[in-house]
Amino acid sequence: MKTRLTEMFDIELPIMLAGMGGVSYSDLVAAVSDAGGIGTFGAAPMSTELLVSEMARVRTLTNKPFGVDLLTASPDSIARNIQAIIDGGASIYVAGLGVPREIIDELHSHNILVGSMCGKVRHATAAVASGCDFVVAQGTEAGGHTGTVATMALVPQVVDAVKGKVPVVAAGGIFDGRGLVAALALGADGVWIGTKFIATNEAHTGTGYKQKMLEMAEDDTVISKAYTGKTCRVARTEWTQHFDEHPEELQGFPAQAIATIQAGIDHLGVGPDVILDTNKAFMAIGQAVGAIDEIKPARQVVAEIMDEARRTLERLADLK
Ligand SMILES: Cc1cc2nc3c(=O)[nH]c(=O)nc-3n(C[C@H](O)[C@H](O)[C@H](O)COP(=O)(O)O)c2cc1C
Structure with a gap:
Protein backbone atom coordinates (compact mmCIF):
# COMPACT_ATOMS: atom_id res chain seq x y z
CA MET A 1 0.00 0.00 0.00
CA ALA A 203 6.39 -5.01 23.82
CA HIS A 204 8.65 -4.23 26.79
CA THR A 205 6.52 -4.00 29.96
CA GLY A 206 6.42 -5.18 33.55
CA THR A 207 4.31 -8.27 34.25
CA GLY A 208 0.64 -7.45 34.67
CA TYR A 209 0.47 -4.50 32.22
CA LYS A 210 -0.57 -6.52 29.14
CA GLN A 211 -2.80 -8.84 31.19
CA LYS A 212 -4.58 -5.82 32.72
CA MET A 213 -5.28 -4.52 29.19
CA LEU A 214 -7.14 -7.71 28.29
CA GLU A 215 -9.60 -7.02 31.13
CA MET A 216 -10.15 -3.33 30.40
CA ALA A 217 -13.12 -1.80 28.58
CA GLU A 218 -12.94 1.26 26.33
CA ASP A 219 -13.97 3.53 29.21
CA ASP A 220 -11.47 2.21 31.76
CA THR A 221 -8.88 4.87 30.91
CA VAL A 222 -8.80 8.40 32.23
CA ILE A 223 -6.91 11.60 31.43
CA SER A 224 -5.09 12.38 34.63
CA LYS A 225 -2.21 14.48 35.92
CA ALA A 226 -1.73 12.00 38.78
CA TYR A 227 1.42 10.31 37.42
CA THR A 228 3.40 13.08 35.71
CA GLY A 229 1.76 16.41 36.50
CA LYS A 230 0.80 16.69 32.80
CA THR A 231 -2.43 15.41 31.23
CA CYS A 232 -1.77 11.76 30.44
CA ARG A 233 -4.24 9.04 29.36
CA VAL A 234 -3.70 6.05 31.65
CA ALA A 235 -5.51 3.06 33.14
CA ARG A 236 -7.85 4.28 35.88
CA THR A 237 -6.35 3.14 39.19
CA GLU A 238 -6.52 3.83 42.91
CA TRP A 239 -3.78 6.41 42.34
CA THR A 240 -5.78 8.39 39.70
CA GLN A 241 -8.90 8.03 41.85
CA HIS A 242 -7.09 9.48 44.85
CA PHE A 243 -6.08 12.62 42.94
CA ASP A 244 -9.56 12.96 41.42
CA GLU A 245 -10.83 13.17 44.99
CA HIS A 246 -7.93 15.32 46.26
CA PRO A 247 -6.95 17.63 43.37
CA GLU A 248 -5.39 20.05 45.89
CA GLU A 249 -2.60 17.48 46.45
CA LEU A 250 -1.55 17.47 42.77
CA GLN A 251 1.83 19.00 42.00
CA GLY A 252 3.09 20.26 38.64
CA PHE A 253 5.54 18.58 36.26
CA PRO A 254 8.10 17.27 37.17
CA ALA A 255 7.31 17.29 40.93
CA GLN A 256 4.29 15.01 40.47
CA ALA A 257 6.38 12.60 38.36
CA ILE A 258 8.96 12.51 41.16
CA ALA A 259 6.18 11.79 43.69
CA THR A 260 5.12 8.85 41.51
CA ILE A 261 8.67 7.49 41.43
CA GLN A 262 8.97 7.90 45.21
CA ALA A 263 5.71 6.00 45.68
CA GLY A 264 7.28 3.10 43.77
CA ILE A 265 4.59 2.98 41.09
CA ASP A 266 6.47 4.40 38.09
CA HIS A 267 7.85 1.31 36.40
CA LEU A 268 8.74 2.97 33.12
CA GLY A 269 11.31 0.84 31.36
CA VAL A 270 11.10 -2.29 33.52
CA GLY A 271 10.74 -5.71 31.91
CA PRO A 272 8.71 -8.84 32.72
CA ASP A 273 10.88 -9.72 35.75
CA VAL A 274 9.08 -6.92 37.64
CA ILE A 275 5.53 -7.69 38.74
CA LEU A 276 3.37 -4.57 38.75
CA ASP A 277 0.70 -3.67 41.28
CA THR A 278 -1.84 -2.89 38.57
CA ASN A 279 -4.20 -1.26 41.09
CA LYS A 280 -1.73 1.60 41.32
CA ALA A 281 0.96 1.34 38.61
CA PHE A 282 1.54 4.03 35.96
CA MET A 283 0.20 2.38 32.79
CA ALA A 284 -0.32 4.70 29.83
CA ILE A 285 -3.09 3.14 27.72
CA GLY A 286 -5.50 4.56 25.13
CA GLN A 287 -9.22 4.07 24.51
CA ALA A 288 -8.49 1.37 21.92
CA VAL A 289 -7.87 -0.95 24.87
CA GLY A 290 -11.48 -2.19 24.89
CA ALA A 291 -10.86 -3.88 21.53
CA ILE A 292 -7.84 -5.84 22.76
CA ASP A 293 -8.47 -9.42 23.85
CA GLU A 294 -5.30 -11.24 22.87
CA ILE A 295 -1.54 -10.79 23.06
CA LYS A 296 0.00 -11.56 19.67
CA PRO A 297 3.26 -11.24 17.76
CA ALA A 298 3.65 -7.69 16.38
CA ARG A 299 4.14 -9.03 12.85
CA GLN A 300 0.69 -10.66 13.08
CA VAL A 301 -0.86 -7.38 14.28
CA VAL A 302 0.57 -5.58 11.25
CA ALA A 303 -0.62 -8.31 8.86
CA GLU A 304 -4.13 -8.32 10.36
CA ILE A 305 -4.41 -4.54 10.12
CA MET A 306 -3.44 -4.67 6.46
CA ASP A 307 -5.80 -7.58 5.64
CA GLU A 308 -8.68 -5.79 7.27
CA ALA A 309 -7.79 -2.50 5.57
CA ARG A 310 -7.90 -4.20 2.17
CA ARG A 311 -11.25 -5.86 2.97
CA THR A 312 -12.60 -2.51 4.19
CA LEU A 313 -11.53 -0.78 0.98
CA GLU A 314 -13.36 -3.46 -1.03
CA ARG A 315 -16.48 -3.06 1.10
CA LEU A 316 -16.42 0.70 0.60
CA ALA A 317 -15.85 0.34 -3.15
CA ASP A 318 -19.16 -1.57 -3.29
CA LEU A 319 -20.99 1.46 -1.89
CA LYS A 320 -20.59 3.46 -5.10
C1 LIG B 1 2.77 3.50 27.09
C2 LIG B 1 2.82 4.73 26.26
C3 LIG B 1 3.95 5.54 26.28
C4 LIG B 1 4.03 6.66 25.46
N1 LIG B 1 5.18 7.41 25.47
C5 LIG B 1 5.33 8.41 24.56
C6 LIG B 1 6.59 9.09 24.43
O1 LIG B 1 7.55 8.80 25.15
N2 LIG B 1 6.69 10.04 23.46
C7 LIG B 1 5.63 10.38 22.63
O2 LIG B 1 5.79 11.23 21.74
N3 LIG B 1 4.43 9.77 22.75
C8 LIG B 1 4.27 8.79 23.67
N4 LIG B 1 3.06 8.12 23.76
C9 LIG B 1 1.99 8.43 22.81
C10 LIG B 1 2.17 7.57 21.55
O3 LIG B 1 3.33 7.98 20.84
C11 LIG B 1 0.98 7.61 20.57
O4 LIG B 1 0.74 8.91 20.12
C12 LIG B 1 -0.29 7.01 21.11
O5 LIG B 1 -0.04 5.79 21.77
C13 LIG B 1 -1.26 6.78 19.94
O6 LIG B 1 -2.55 6.49 20.36
P1 LIG B 1 -3.05 4.99 20.73
O7 LIG B 1 -2.42 4.67 22.02
O8 LIG B 1 -4.53 5.17 20.81
O9 LIG B 1 -2.63 4.09 19.60
C14 LIG B 1 2.94 7.01 24.60
C15 LIG B 1 1.79 6.21 24.60
C16 LIG B 1 1.72 5.07 25.41
C17 LIG B 1 0.49 4.22 25.33
Whole structure:
Protein backbone atom coordinates (compact mmCIF):
# COMPACT_ATOMS: atom_id res chain seq x y z
CA MET A 1 0.00 0.00 0.00
CA LYS A 2 1.75 3.14 -1.22
CA THR A 3 1.16 6.61 0.27
CA ARG A 4 3.26 9.78 0.48
CA LEU A 5 4.50 8.45 3.82
CA THR A 6 5.66 5.06 2.56
CA GLU A 7 7.44 6.80 -0.33
CA MET A 8 9.11 9.30 1.99
CA PHE A 9 10.30 6.63 4.45
CA ASP A 10 10.96 3.97 1.80
CA ILE A 11 8.76 1.42 3.57
CA GLU A 12 6.02 -0.93 2.34
CA LEU A 13 3.08 -0.18 4.65
CA PRO A 14 1.74 3.10 6.11
CA ILE A 15 1.93 1.80 9.69
CA MET A 16 4.18 3.40 12.30
CA LEU A 17 4.84 1.94 15.73
CA ALA A 18 4.39 4.85 18.16
CA GLY A 19 7.44 5.81 20.17
CA MET A 20 6.17 4.69 23.57
CA GLY A 21 8.48 5.49 26.46
CA GLY A 22 9.27 2.31 28.41
CA VAL A 23 7.52 0.06 25.85
CA SER A 24 8.91 0.56 22.32
CA TYR A 25 12.28 -1.19 22.68
CA SER A 26 14.38 -3.09 20.13
CA ASP A 27 12.27 -6.26 19.85
CA LEU A 28 9.09 -4.34 19.05
CA VAL A 29 10.80 -1.70 16.89
CA ALA A 30 12.52 -4.38 14.81
CA ALA A 31 9.35 -6.49 14.51
CA VAL A 32 7.23 -3.63 13.14
CA SER A 33 9.97 -2.45 10.76
CA ASP A 34 10.62 -5.98 9.57
CA ALA A 35 6.88 -6.47 8.93
CA GLY A 36 6.95 -3.55 6.47
CA GLY A 37 5.91 -0.62 8.67
CA ILE A 38 8.37 1.43 10.70
CA GLY A 39 9.25 0.94 14.35
CA THR A 40 10.05 3.95 16.52
CA PHE A 41 11.86 3.77 19.85
CA GLY A 42 10.25 5.46 22.85
CA ALA A 43 13.62 6.71 23.99
CA ALA A 44 12.56 9.38 26.48
CA PRO A 45 13.29 7.31 29.62
CA MET A 46 16.44 5.62 28.21
CA SER A 47 20.02 6.45 29.10
CA THR A 48 22.23 7.21 26.10
CA GLU A 49 24.09 3.92 26.68
CA LEU A 50 20.85 1.97 26.57
CA LEU A 51 19.67 3.78 23.43
CA VAL A 52 23.00 3.01 21.72
CA SER A 53 22.82 -0.70 22.58
CA GLU A 54 19.12 -0.92 21.68
CA MET A 55 19.72 0.66 18.25
CA ALA A 56 22.63 -1.72 17.67
CA ARG A 57 20.34 -4.61 18.58
CA VAL A 58 17.74 -3.55 16.00
CA ARG A 59 20.47 -3.79 13.40
CA THR A 60 21.05 -7.43 14.37
CA LEU A 61 17.32 -8.16 13.87
CA THR A 62 16.50 -6.29 10.65
CA ASN A 63 18.09 -3.99 8.10
CA LYS A 64 14.83 -2.07 7.57
CA PRO A 65 14.52 1.62 8.56
CA PHE A 66 13.60 2.61 12.13
CA GLY A 67 13.06 5.80 14.12
CA VAL A 68 13.56 7.35 17.56
CA ASP A 69 11.08 9.42 19.57
CA LEU A 70 12.23 11.80 22.31
CA LEU A 71 10.46 14.48 24.30
CA THR A 72 11.38 18.07 23.39
CA ALA A 73 10.31 18.97 26.93
CA SER A 74 13.61 17.50 28.15
CA PRO A 75 16.31 19.40 26.19
CA ASP A 76 18.93 17.60 28.28
CA SER A 77 18.07 14.25 26.85
CA ILE A 78 18.02 15.65 23.30
CA ALA A 79 21.49 17.15 23.68
CA ARG A 80 22.77 13.87 25.15
CA ASN A 81 21.20 11.62 22.53
CA ILE A 82 21.35 13.46 19.22
CA GLN A 83 24.80 12.15 18.21
CA ALA A 84 23.81 8.63 19.27
CA ILE A 85 20.69 8.82 17.08
CA ILE A 86 22.78 9.91 14.09
CA ASP A 87 25.50 7.29 14.69
CA GLY A 88 22.93 4.55 15.40
CA GLY A 89 21.49 4.79 11.90
CA ALA A 90 17.96 6.03 12.65
CA SER A 91 16.03 7.22 9.58
CA ILE A 92 13.45 9.30 11.39
CA TYR A 93 13.26 11.34 14.55
CA VAL A 94 9.94 12.18 16.20
CA ALA A 95 9.60 14.87 18.84
CA GLY A 96 6.94 14.65 21.55
CA LEU A 97 5.80 17.71 23.56
CA GLY A 98 7.15 20.47 21.30
CA VAL A 99 8.92 21.26 18.01
CA PRO A 100 12.65 20.36 18.13
CA ARG A 101 13.72 23.60 16.37
CA GLU A 102 17.39 23.58 17.45
CA ILE A 103 18.23 20.21 15.96
CA ILE A 104 16.21 20.02 12.73
CA ASP A 105 19.03 21.29 10.48
CA GLU A 106 21.56 18.93 12.02
CA LEU A 107 19.25 15.92 11.61
CA HIS A 108 18.53 16.91 8.01
CA SER A 109 22.23 17.16 7.26
CA HIS A 110 22.43 13.45 8.20
CA ASN A 111 19.36 12.54 6.10
CA ILE A 112 17.17 11.98 9.15
CA LEU A 113 13.53 12.98 8.61
CA VAL A 114 11.91 14.91 11.45
CA GLY A 115 8.33 14.58 12.70
CA SER A 116 6.43 16.34 15.43
CA MET A 117 3.58 15.14 17.67
CA CYS A 118 0.61 17.54 17.43
CA GLY A 119 -2.58 17.69 19.50
CA LYS A 120 -3.80 20.94 17.95
CA VAL A 121 -3.83 22.53 14.50
CA ARG A 122 -1.47 25.29 15.59
CA HIS A 123 1.13 22.74 16.76
CA ALA A 124 1.12 21.31 13.23
CA THR A 125 1.45 24.63 11.41
CA ALA A 126 4.30 25.63 13.76
CA ALA A 127 6.05 22.31 13.11
CA VAL A 128 5.80 22.76 9.34
CA ALA A 129 6.98 26.37 9.56
CA SER A 130 10.03 25.16 11.51
CA GLY A 131 10.98 22.66 8.81
CA CYS A 132 9.52 19.35 10.07
CA ASP A 133 9.08 16.75 7.32
CA PHE A 134 5.86 15.21 8.66
CA VAL A 135 3.41 15.71 11.52
CA VAL A 136 1.58 13.23 13.72
CA ALA A 137 -1.93 14.46 14.54
CA GLN A 138 -2.67 12.75 17.85
CA GLY A 139 -6.26 12.79 19.13
CA THR A 140 -7.31 12.66 22.77
CA GLU A 141 -8.14 8.92 22.50
CA ALA A 142 -4.41 8.18 22.56
CA GLY A 143 -2.58 6.59 25.45
CA GLY A 144 0.13 8.72 27.07
CA HIS A 145 0.35 12.52 27.17
CA THR A 146 -2.59 13.77 25.18
CA GLY A 147 -4.77 16.78 24.43
CA THR A 148 -8.50 17.31 24.29
CA VAL A 149 -9.38 17.19 20.57
CA ALA A 150 -10.54 13.83 19.19
CA THR A 151 -8.81 12.13 16.25
CA MET A 152 -11.90 12.36 14.02
CA ALA A 153 -12.03 16.14 14.37
CA LEU A 154 -8.28 16.79 14.54
CA VAL A 155 -6.91 14.86 11.56
CA PRO A 156 -8.86 16.57 8.73
CA GLN A 157 -8.28 19.98 10.29
CA VAL A 158 -4.53 19.33 10.45
CA VAL A 159 -4.60 17.99 6.88
CA ASP A 160 -6.28 21.20 5.70
CA ALA A 161 -3.97 23.43 7.71
CA VAL A 162 -0.70 21.96 6.40
CA LYS A 163 -2.01 22.33 2.82
CA GLY A 164 -0.22 19.31 1.42
CA LYS A 165 3.22 20.63 2.39
CA VAL A 166 4.03 17.53 4.46
CA PRO A 167 2.45 14.11 5.05
CA VAL A 168 0.11 13.84 8.04
CA VAL A 169 0.06 10.72 10.22
CA ALA A 170 -3.08 10.01 12.28
CA ALA A 171 -2.85 8.78 15.88
CA GLY A 172 -5.14 8.12 18.80
CA GLY A 173 -7.64 5.27 19.02
CA ILE A 174 -6.50 3.48 15.84
CA PHE A 175 -6.18 -0.27 16.33
CA ASP A 176 -7.29 -2.07 13.15
CA GLY A 177 -7.73 -1.93 9.40
CA ARG A 178 -10.95 0.06 9.63
CA GLY A 179 -9.07 2.72 11.59
CA LEU A 180 -6.28 2.77 8.99
CA VAL A 181 -8.77 3.25 6.13
CA ALA A 182 -10.68 5.89 8.12
CA ALA A 183 -7.42 7.77 8.70
CA LEU A 184 -6.62 7.66 4.98
CA ALA A 185 -10.19 8.84 4.23
CA LEU A 186 -9.63 11.83 6.52
CA GLY A 187 -6.62 12.77 4.42
CA ALA A 188 -3.83 11.21 6.49
CA ASP A 189 -0.95 9.37 4.80
CA GLY A 190 -0.50 6.75 7.50
CA VAL A 191 -1.14 5.80 11.11
CA TRP A 192 0.93 5.93 14.32
CA ILE A 193 -0.27 3.18 16.63
CA GLY A 194 0.59 2.79 20.32
CA THR A 195 -1.92 0.97 22.52
CA LYS A 196 -2.56 -1.93 20.14
CA PHE A 197 1.17 -2.67 19.97
CA ILE A 198 1.51 -2.86 23.77
CA ALA A 199 -0.53 -6.08 23.56
CA THR A 200 2.22 -7.89 21.64
CA ASN A 201 4.79 -10.46 22.68
CA GLU A 202 7.60 -8.04 21.81
CA ALA A 203 6.39 -5.01 23.82
CA HIS A 204 8.65 -4.23 26.79
CA THR A 205 6.52 -4.00 29.96
CA GLY A 206 6.42 -5.18 33.55
CA THR A 207 4.31 -8.27 34.25
CA GLY A 208 0.64 -7.45 34.67
CA TYR A 209 0.47 -4.50 32.22
CA LYS A 210 -0.57 -6.52 29.14
CA GLN A 211 -2.80 -8.84 31.19
CA LYS A 212 -4.58 -5.82 32.72
CA MET A 213 -5.28 -4.52 29.19
CA LEU A 214 -7.14 -7.71 28.29
CA GLU A 215 -9.60 -7.02 31.13
CA MET A 216 -10.15 -3.33 30.40
CA ALA A 217 -13.12 -1.80 28.58
CA GLU A 218 -12.94 1.26 26.33
CA ASP A 219 -13.97 3.53 29.21
CA ASP A 220 -11.47 2.21 31.76
CA THR A 221 -8.88 4.87 30.91
CA VAL A 222 -8.80 8.40 32.23
CA ILE A 223 -6.91 11.60 31.43
CA SER A 224 -5.09 12.38 34.63
CA LYS A 225 -2.21 14.48 35.92
CA ALA A 226 -1.73 12.00 38.78
CA TYR A 227 1.42 10.31 37.42
CA THR A 228 3.40 13.08 35.71
CA GLY A 229 1.76 16.41 36.50
CA LYS A 230 0.80 16.69 32.80
CA THR A 231 -2.43 15.41 31.23
CA CYS A 232 -1.77 11.76 30.44
CA ARG A 233 -4.24 9.04 29.36
CA VAL A 234 -3.70 6.05 31.65
CA ALA A 235 -5.51 3.06 33.14
CA ARG A 236 -7.85 4.28 35.88
CA THR A 237 -6.35 3.14 39.19
CA GLU A 238 -6.52 3.83 42.91
CA TRP A 239 -3.78 6.41 42.34
CA THR A 240 -5.78 8.39 39.70
CA GLN A 241 -8.90 8.03 41.85
CA HIS A 242 -7.09 9.48 44.85
CA PHE A 243 -6.08 12.62 42.94
CA ASP A 244 -9.56 12.96 41.42
CA GLU A 245 -10.83 13.17 44.99
CA HIS A 246 -7.93 15.32 46.26
CA PRO A 247 -6.95 17.63 43.37
CA GLU A 248 -5.39 20.05 45.89
CA GLU A 249 -2.60 17.48 46.45
CA LEU A 250 -1.55 17.47 42.77
CA GLN A 251 1.83 19.00 42.00
CA GLY A 252 3.09 20.26 38.64
CA PHE A 253 5.54 18.58 36.26
CA PRO A 254 8.10 17.27 37.17
CA ALA A 255 7.31 17.29 40.93
CA GLN A 256 4.29 15.01 40.47
CA ALA A 257 6.38 12.60 38.36
CA ILE A 258 8.96 12.51 41.16
CA ALA A 259 6.18 11.79 43.69
CA THR A 260 5.12 8.85 41.51
CA ILE A 261 8.67 7.49 41.43
CA GLN A 262 8.97 7.90 45.21
CA ALA A 263 5.71 6.00 45.68
CA GLY A 264 7.28 3.10 43.77
CA ILE A 265 4.59 2.98 41.09
CA ASP A 266 6.47 4.40 38.09
CA HIS A 267 7.85 1.31 36.40
CA LEU A 268 8.74 2.97 33.12
CA GLY A 269 11.31 0.84 31.36
CA VAL A 270 11.10 -2.29 33.52
CA GLY A 271 10.74 -5.71 31.91
CA PRO A 272 8.71 -8.84 32.72
CA ASP A 273 10.88 -9.72 35.75
CA VAL A 274 9.08 -6.92 37.64
CA ILE A 275 5.53 -7.69 38.74
CA LEU A 276 3.37 -4.57 38.75
CA ASP A 277 0.70 -3.67 41.28
CA THR A 278 -1.84 -2.89 38.57
CA ASN A 279 -4.20 -1.26 41.09
CA LYS A 280 -1.73 1.60 41.32
CA ALA A 281 0.96 1.34 38.61
CA PHE A 282 1.54 4.03 35.96
CA MET A 283 0.20 2.38 32.79
CA ALA A 284 -0.32 4.70 29.83
CA ILE A 285 -3.09 3.14 27.72
CA GLY A 286 -5.50 4.56 25.13
CA GLN A 287 -9.22 4.07 24.51
CA ALA A 288 -8.49 1.37 21.92
CA VAL A 289 -7.87 -0.95 24.87
CA GLY A 290 -11.48 -2.19 24.89
CA ALA A 291 -10.86 -3.88 21.53
CA ILE A 292 -7.84 -5.84 22.76
CA ASP A 293 -8.47 -9.42 23.85
CA GLU A 294 -5.30 -11.24 22.87
CA ILE A 295 -1.54 -10.79 23.06
CA LYS A 296 0.00 -11.56 19.67
CA PRO A 297 3.26 -11.24 17.76
CA ALA A 298 3.65 -7.69 16.38
CA ARG A 299 4.14 -9.03 12.85
CA GLN A 300 0.69 -10.66 13.08
CA VAL A 301 -0.86 -7.38 14.28
CA VAL A 302 0.57 -5.58 11.25
CA ALA A 303 -0.62 -8.31 8.86
CA GLU A 304 -4.13 -8.32 10.36
CA ILE A 305 -4.41 -4.54 10.12
CA MET A 306 -3.44 -4.67 6.46
CA ASP A 307 -5.80 -7.58 5.64
CA GLU A 308 -8.68 -5.79 7.27
CA ALA A 309 -7.79 -2.50 5.57
CA ARG A 310 -7.90 -4.20 2.17
CA ARG A 311 -11.25 -5.86 2.97
CA THR A 312 -12.60 -2.51 4.19
CA LEU A 313 -11.53 -0.78 0.98
CA GLU A 314 -13.36 -3.46 -1.03
CA ARG A 315 -16.48 -3.06 1.10
CA LEU A 316 -16.42 0.70 0.60
CA ALA A 317 -15.85 0.34 -3.15
CA ASP A 318 -19.16 -1.57 -3.29
CA LEU A 319 -20.99 1.46 -1.89
CA LYS A 320 -20.59 3.46 -5.10
C1 LIG B 1 2.77 3.50 27.09
C2 LIG B 1 2.82 4.73 26.26
C3 LIG B 1 3.95 5.54 26.28
C4 LIG B 1 4.03 6.66 25.46
N1 LIG B 1 5.18 7.41 25.47
C5 LIG B 1 5.33 8.41 24.56
C6 LIG B 1 6.59 9.09 24.43
O1 LIG B 1 7.55 8.80 25.15
N2 LIG B 1 6.69 10.04 23.46
C7 LIG B 1 5.63 10.38 22.63
O2 LIG B 1 5.79 11.23 21.74
N3 LIG B 1 4.43 9.77 22.75
C8 LIG B 1 4.27 8.79 23.67
N4 LIG B 1 3.06 8.12 23.76
C9 LIG B 1 1.99 8.43 22.81
C10 LIG B 1 2.17 7.57 21.55
O3 LIG B 1 3.33 7.98 20.84
C11 LIG B 1 0.98 7.61 20.57
O4 LIG B 1 0.74 8.91 20.12
C12 LIG B 1 -0.29 7.01 21.11
O5 LIG B 1 -0.04 5.79 21.77
C13 LIG B 1 -1.26 6.78 19.94
O6 LIG B 1 -2.55 6.49 20.36
P1 LIG B 1 -3.05 4.99 20.73
O7 LIG B 1 -2.42 4.67 22.02
O8 LIG B 1 -4.53 5.17 20.81
O9 LIG B 1 -2.63 4.09 19.60
C14 LIG B 1 2.94 7.01 24.60
C15 LIG B 1 1.79 6.21 24.60
C16 LIG B 1 1.72 5.07 25.41
C17 LIG B 1 0.49 4.22 25.33
